[in-house]
């Protein structure tokens with residue numbers, strides 16, 4: 001490919017990320033004005049993002065007025081799972097985009113009356129790469145991986161762990177049957193981002209879900 005075309009692609013990409021960052025800052029400001037705490041959950045398909053959100057809302061839906069935004073390429077399966085717990089949801093289908101971006105969230109803010117909401121959970125599109133570049137303007141980002149993804153999943157995806165505040169290593173109920181070194185996974189995450197809070201969980205048994213709740217809703 002000629003050099004000029006390559007540089008044009010890079011410029012476009014940088015513009016896209018800068019625009020996303022600016023809009024994310026606007027989202028952050030508006031959510032703060034509305035006194036809404038917000039969390040962006042990222043991670044691969046099948047890591048347990050929806051299951052973790054379900055186990056959190058089961059615990060706290062009486063204390064908080066929660067809205068869950070579910071991002072997926074297609075279907076509203078996840079939103080339906082969340083709504084079974086009596087929590088309001090908005091399903092965003094991105095079509096072919098592999099991450100939500102701050103424009104999606106700005107549209108939620110613009111089109112939905114958030115005055116009744118004090119906690120916003122966003123389940124990002126299942127992907128360990130794309131969301132790294134696209135912050136949404138939330139207070140926290142939680143990256144969820146599971147032990148069934150193999151013990152190298154963290155060191156292979158450093159950018160997502162750098163852009164997160166909390167790392168969840170899920171499905172620890174399967175530790176007896178999956179041959180992985182959990183301590184090494186924790187060490188990998190700490191090495192990539194020493195500021196990360198790391199919590200090992202089971203959405204199935206509820207193990208350490210209260211610690212996760214404390215961490216994200218301080």
Ligand SMILES: Nc1nc2c(ncn2[C@@H]2O[C@H](COP(=O)(O)OP(=O)(O)O)[C@@H](O)[C@H]2O)c(=O)[nH]1
Nearest residue numbers: 044045046047048049050051170171202203204
């Ligand atoms: N054993 C076990 N299964 C889990 C756990 N969390 C989620 N799952 C299962 O893993 C599958 C994917 O979970 P889901 O929440 O849909 O993942 P998502 O794609 O990240 O939202 C489902 O069959 C869940 O029941 C867990 O902690 N332990």
Ligand SMILES: [Mg+2]
Nearest residue numbers: 049050078123
């Ligand atoms: Mg899901």
